[in-house]
Amino acid sequence: MSRKVKLIAxxxxxxxxxxxxxxxxxxxxxxxxxxxxxxxxxxxxVLDLKKEKDRSITVISPDGGKxxxxxxNGEIFISEADCPDKTCIKMGKLRSESLPIVCLPHKLIIRIxxx
Amino acid sequence: MKMKKIPAIFISAAILLCGCGKNNAxxxxxxxxxxxxxxxxxxxxAEKALSASEEEIFRLENIFSVTKDSSEIRQINRSGGEPVxxxxxxxxxxxxxxxxxxxxxxxxxxxxxxxxxEWGFTTGENKIPDKETIEKLLESVDLCRISTENxxxxxxxxxxxxxxxxxxxxxxxxxxxxxRGCGVDSAIISLGGNVxxxxxxxxxxxxxxGIASPFSAGEEIGAVSVADKAVVTSGxxxxxxxxxxGKRYCHIIDPKSGYPVDNGLASVTVIGESGAVCDAxxxxxxxxxxxxxxxFYRENGGFEIIMIFSDKSVKLTAGIEKNTVFADGIAAxxxx
Numbered sequence: 012m013s014r015k016v017k018l019i020a021x022x023x024x025x026x027x028x029x030x031x032x033x034x035x036x037x038x039x040x041x042x043x044x045x046x047x048x049x050x051x052x053x054x055x056x057v058l059d060l061k062k063e064k065d066r067s068i069t070v071i072s073p074d075g076g077k078x079x080x081x082x083x084n085g086e087i088f089i090s091e092a093d094c095p096d097k098t099c100i101k102m103g104k105l106r107s108e109s110l111p112i113v114c115l116p117h118k119l120i121i122r123i124x125x126x
Numbered sequence: 127m128k129m130k131k132i133p134a135i136f137i138s139a140a141i142l143l144c145g146c147g148k149n150n151a152x153x154x155x156x157x158x159x160x161x162x163x164x165x166x167x168x169x170x171x172a173e174k175a176l177s178a179s180e181e182e183i184f185r186l187e188n189i190f191s192v193t194k195d196s197s198e199i200r201q202i203n204r205s206g207g208e209p210v211x212x213x214x215x216x217x218x219x220x221x222x223x224x225x226x227x228x229x230x231x232x233x234x235x236x237x238x239x240x241x242x243x244e245w246g247f248t249t250g251e252n253k254i255p256d257k258e259t260i261e262k263l264l265e266s267v268d269l270c271r272i273s274t275e276n277x278x279x280x281x282x283x284x285x286x287x288x289x290x291x292x293x294x295x296x297x298x299x300x301x302x303x304x305x306r307g308c309g310v311d312s313a314i315i316s317l318g319g320n321v322x323x324x325x326x327x328x329x330x331x332x333x334x335x336g337i338a339s340p341f342s343a344g345e346e347i348g349a350v351s352v353a354d355k356a357v358v359t360s361g362x363x364x365x366x367x368x369x370x371x372g373k374r375y376c377h378i379i380d381p382k383s384g385y386p387v388d389n390g391l392a393s394v395t396v397i398g399e400s401g402a403v404c405d406a407x408x409x410x411x412x413x414x415x416x417x418x419x420x421x422f423y424r425e426n427g428g429f430e431i432i433m434i435f436s437d438k439s440v441k442l443t444a445g446i447e448k449n450t451v452f453a454d455g456i457a458a459x460x461x462x
Contacts, residue, residue, distance in 0.1 A: 110338055110346065111162070115157065
């Protein structure tokens with residue numbers, strides 16, 4: 012094998028390994044427990060629920076609305092809100108990718124982060 | 127010779143893996159039509175398709191809204207019987223709502239709005255109206271009171287149109303049209319629980335659409351796998367109130383009785399080609415109840431149904447059975 016071929020082999024091997032790593036990251040299984048908190052199209056927090064310690068996060072919307080988000084034993088939910096209907100609290104813990112927790116009046120979304 | 131083939135294999139594998147890049151998901155969150163919408167599209171024109179879709183959703187919201195002063199629906203409701211020239215989309219959606227209202231024997235009725243308001247479902251201040259008030263309001267609830275002619279719509283004073291039962295499905299159809307027009311062949315959109323899909327996932331597998339549990343907030347009772355389909359659910363668990371008598375009243379009003387539907391159904395999911403039709407049918411079949419809905423299905427077909435009852439039993443049509451999964455302990459029976 013000539014040096015040129017060896018070089019090509021080495022370069023392509025590196026590209027191959029890098030893309031394989033990239034692909035593995037992009038295509039990670041959907042069973043992930045990473046949640047994101049989004050408001051007005053901005054991702055405010057990305058939380059790995061398997062690693063997060065129990066804590067509360069207060070999010071104030073641009074018009075002054077308040078939601079308190081609680082992380083407890085690897086679960087995430089809205090524990091307090093000053094919106095009129097409190098639907099976001101009634102939605103309970105985040106369990107499914109298809110059913111994000113939404114506070115309509117404060118345009119706040121908590122959802123499982125897609126792969 | 128064999129050794130020389132190795133770099134070629136590496137190169138093709140690398141190209142293949144990098145190729146995944148074109149299948150990146152592009153997504154958009156939209157708050158419109160009194161709900162949260164999530165749009166996700168794949169492919170090179172996805173970004174353009176999402177922007178055009180967002181624009182269309184806000185445009186439709188502005189003409190269909192029952193509360194915005196400038197909307198066409200508001201103009202019709204305030205016209206006192208005078209015909210109001212409307213956009214093609216308003217004419218189309220009202221005509222479709224009338225067609226499905228008639229087909230379902232009045233189980234879907236877009237003139238039920240005054241009753242919805244009386245029960246407090248438009249304001250959030252729920253109350254149980256007295257019998258006389260309900261009977262009085264029922265006089266103006268009738269699809270036949272809507273006149274659609276030459277691109278104009280009119281309703282007599284007292285009658286009010288509200289597109290809540292069909293607007294999201296219609297918007298979903300328009301969004302999928304726009305996306306396909308932009309060359310998107312893989313997308314999933316959720317307009318407040320109305321899910322519509324274009325093609326399959328980029329890897330060729332079907333889209334998984336969760337069906338919300340009517341019994342436990344945020345939880346799924348099952349899921350359905352679809353491609354190129356709309357999946358729309360109407361249920362009694364999203365908006366309801368408990369009366370002073372301890373009884374639960376849901377936001378879906380039976381246009382014949384004027385009272386919230388209470389027939390043993392907790393939710394009806396309709397799976398079909400058109401979002402607007404699935405939306406219209408999910409409400410209508412929920413109002414009809416099991417027996418009449420099953421009869422309607424046998425006579426018309428062209429769609430699939432999943433019915434969840436208050437006693438946690440499930441009935442579904444044979445065409446969707448193999449594409450559904452349910453949570454442990456839920457046994458589904460096929461509707462014959």
